[in-house]
Amino acid sequence: MTTNRRKPAGRPATLPDVAREAGVSRSTASRALAGYGSVSPDARERVRAAAEKLGYRANQLARSMITGRTHTLGAIVADIQNPFFAGVTRGITDAARAAGYQVLLANTDEDVAAERAAVKMLRDKHVDGLIVAPAATTETAHLAAAHAAGCPVVLLDRQAPGLPADSVTVDNHGAAQDAVRRLLAAGHRRIALVSLLGTAPVDGAGAASSDPVSTGLERIEGYRTALREAGLTDTDTYLRTGTFHREDPADLTAELLSLPEPPTAVFATDSMIALGVLSAARDHGLRVPEHLSVVTFDDTDWARAVRPRISVVAQPVQELGARAVHSLITRIEGTAHAPEHIVLDTEFIERESIAPPRSGT
Amino acid sequence: MTTNRRKPAGRPATLPDVAREAGVSRSTASRALAGYGSVSPDARERVRAAAEKLGYRANQLARSMITGRTHTLGAIVADIQNPFFAGVTRGITDAARAAGYQVLLANTDEDVAAERAAVKMLRDKHVDGLIVAPAATTETAHLAAAHAAGCPVVLLDRQAPGLPADSVTVDNHGAAQDAVRRLLAAGHRRIALVSLLGTAPVDGAGAASSDPVSTGLERIEGYRTALREAGLTDTDTYLRTGTFHREDPADLTAELLSLPEPPTAVFATDSMIALGVLSAARDHGLRVPEHLSVVTFDDTDWARAVRPRISVVAQPVQELGARAVHSLITRIEGTAHAPEHIVLDTEFIERESIAPPRSGT
DNA sequence: GCCGGCATTGAGAACGTTCTCACTCGCGGT
DNA sequence: ACCGCGAGTGAGAACGTTCTCAATGCCGGC
Structure with missing residues (x-):
């Protein structure tokens, strides 16, 4: 039949x-x-x-051959397992789908070589544009090349000075300054900052990372500004920055807490660092916020479920991704125009992890 | 010049x-x-x-036209923001890249219609294969169609009975049973389970969700088995299942804790539910583990950083993704063979969130 | 000297679309 | 009666590859 x-x-x-x-x-x-x-x-x-x-x-492949459009966007992030990037990626995929685009995803682990490789693969697949959280500020030749060759790039979360690309970020300096001000207002004077910056230097050269990303640097500057405002001139005593995949934020914090005059408050530059800080505090038998006040960037799901609930600088993660998509698509479909730099607002969410320092400074 | x-x-x-x-x-x-x-x-x-x-x-597009291969995989997950899927996605992208494939990502939010749409878009783009965490057990016609049309499908985290596809899962029944046994061994008798299953039914019909996913069901069965083993015949007194986007795990828990004879331990079927449980416990002024013991599926970063550290059933998230990729690629590149069902081991990680119940049962 | 075979090469089809162009109508205006 | 025009249509090129096939030249064996 x-x-x-x-x-x-x-x-x-x-x-x-x-x-x-x-x-x-x-x-x-x-x-x-x-x-x-x-x-x-x-x-x-x-x-x-x-x-x-x-x-x-x-057959979209055949169609793409003719039209030169694949209706596919490339998203290159550091680590999808970091809640910040997970949220951003969520925003990207949702906005992209709503606009009729698909998303090709790549992780770099903050490694510029991996980023370069990803750009190459994605361009071979003829993505219409690239959303990139660049692993380095200066090594962006591959991004400039893509942009120049008609594959528009929009920077996400991070800036790259020389690059004539759109960007979507938050005001890291201002947000960090604001967060540290809150700690100062609670009476703290010995305020630490714990952060992870850049990747391990290729040459065995040096202490600091070779080319840290703008975001972390801006947060550090915001921290310094707030301290100076309060008349604290020695802004780097309690400043600890490590390198991805090398230093553990918990170790950095442990070292701080073992100081003769340990900090009474810690500002963590992202949620994964905050976890390390919390862990180290617990290992030292310190209670939050009685013995140690804690503030962090990124309002993850656990920040409002743990005890004490953690006060945070909340970034509009999904919107960050969505705006990046919209910027990119207007550039893909529209005419050329000067790079636009979108800066979204953060929100400080006060919870229970800040208290006045125990005894006097 | x-x-x-x-x-x-x-x-x-x-x-x-x-x-x-x-x-x-x-x-x-x-x-x-x-x-x-x-x-x-x-x-x-x-x-x-x-x-x-x-x-x-x-030009990979032109090459794909001829060869019929795009070296692109489609990954369809419920929610990339859920740490479980974030980890799985990480495993997928890494394994795919290592094998020379790229990954097109789609979220479904547990919605079958969204899943169908995603399958359609991805197939239009001619992905070589699909990795899917299906939103429903029975409505899998679109997956069967893809598979039959030569676009192999591998099921991730969840089973779909009728579908002749490979699958990569964990032993949910056994792992849940084991976790509940630990609570029983600590002396608990009033053990609750909180879970979220399926999506809201389309017709306003009914109480329960229309077509829950296998994973949650298996965990519930494991829970029941453990209770019955211990001679507890009434296995559903403290069983609470809600619907995604409708019920809040915190509310479900709050209701349990308000019972005349509240549970002394709670088993959460994933980390986001555990967050709700923890939150509700805190709101009721209950301390973990003194007043309430807690165990959950998924070893997220916060589980080992919060106080008390949470005992968990750890799933090999990245490996789950990686194995799915390998299964898929062998099927893409190899000859036809019977569907294989890979079951990976979970690990119970004992921490500080289980204690004997306060007073008597 | 002839033939079979092998290494090397290029012409051209194929993949499945979109797009440009030229052609044929039918109709209304002059 | 003729022209112009617009709607509708199809032939064929184009996109940038891979792949099939036939042709060429060279070599050694007989």
Whole structure:
């Protein structure tokens, strides 16, 4: 009974199949389905019916060959497991899908070489544009090249000075300054900052990382500004920065807490560092906020569920991703215009992790 | 001085450009670069040099048109912001990249319609295969269709009975049973389970969700088995299941804690539910583990940083993703074979969130 | 000297679309 | 009766590869 072998399809129906079924040419079928040019109502309906009957779905690869558009965006982030980037990625995929785009995802682990490789692969696949949280501020030749070659780039969360690309960030300096001010207002004077910056230097050269990312640096500057405002000139005594995959924030904190005059408050530059801080505090038998006040960037789900609930600088993570997508798509579909730098607002969420310092300073 | 306008390239170099530069035909250039057929050492070298000089990169779209392979995998998960899926996605992207594949990502929010739409888009883009954490157990026609049409599917974290697809899961029943046994061993008798299952039913029909996912069900069965083992026949008194986006795990827990005879221990079926449980416990002025013992699936970063540290059933999240990729790629590249069902081991990590119940049962 | 075989090569088709162009109608205006 | 025009249509090129196939040249064996 299955002798009729038209529809069952060994291979999926193509445009010629639809055209044949509808009794028109490929051109007319294409016009009818894509809705351009002019097609008689009759032909249009016959094509529609034929397409439906055969279960026709246009091959996007072939279409992309012609149009030069893949309707695919590349997203290059440091680590999807970091709640910040998870949220950002969520924002990206949702906004992209709403706009009719798909997202090709790549992790870099803050490694510039991995980022370069990712850009290469994504461009080979002809993504229409790139959303990148760059691993380094200065080594951005691959991004500049992509941009120049007509594959627009929008920077996410981080700036890259020389690059004529759009960017979507928050006011890290201001937000950090504000957070530290709150600690100062509670009476703290010995306020630490714990952060992780950049990747391990390639040459065994040095102490600091070779090329830290802008975000961390701005937060540190905000911290320093707040301290100076309060008349504290020695802004780096309690400043601890480590390197990704090398230092553990918990160790950095442990060292701080073992100081003769340990800090009474800690400012963590992201949620994963805050976890290390909390862990170290516990190991030292310190209670938050009685013995140690804690503030961190990023309002993760656990920050409002743990005891005490943690006061945080909340970033609009999903919106960050969504705005990046919109910037990118306007640039893809629109005309050339000067790079725009979108700066979104953060929100300080006061909870229970800040208290006045125990005894006097 | 820039009159020579060969290399500067208005458009990227194509194979004909390379062939011309090397003084050979397209065919030879293609053979030299792809490394098949036979090419003289001389020609091979000239082509290589020409390609390098022009900065030639093969257009993967065009290649895919011919070969029928895109070297792209589709990953369809419920919610990338859930740490479990974030970890799984990390495993997927890493394993895929190592194998020379890219990953197209889609979120479903546990919504079958969204899943269907995602499958459609991804197949239009001609992904070589699909990794899916299906939102429903029975509504899998779109997955079966993809599989039958030569777009292999591997199920991740969840089973779908009728589907002849590979799967990678953990032993949810056993792991849940083991976790509840630990609570029983600590002396608990009133042990609750809090879970979220399926999506809201489309018709306003009913109490329970229409088509819950296998994972949650298996965990519930494991819980029941453990209780029955211990001679507790009434296994559903403290069983609370809600619906995604409708019920809040914290509310479910709050209701349990307000019971005349409240549970002395709670088993959460994933980390986001555990957060709700913890939150509700805090709101009721209950301390963990003194007043309430807590165990959960998923070893997230915060579980070992908060006080008390939470005992968990750790799933090998990254490996789950990596194994799914490997299964999928062997099926893509290999010959047809019977569906294989990989079951990975979980590990119970004992920490500080379990204590004997306060007074008597 | 002839023939079989192998290495090397290039012409051209194919993949499934979109797009440009030229052609044929039918109709209304002059 | 003729022209112009617009709607509708189809032929064919184009996108940038891979792949099939036939042709060429060279070599050694007989």
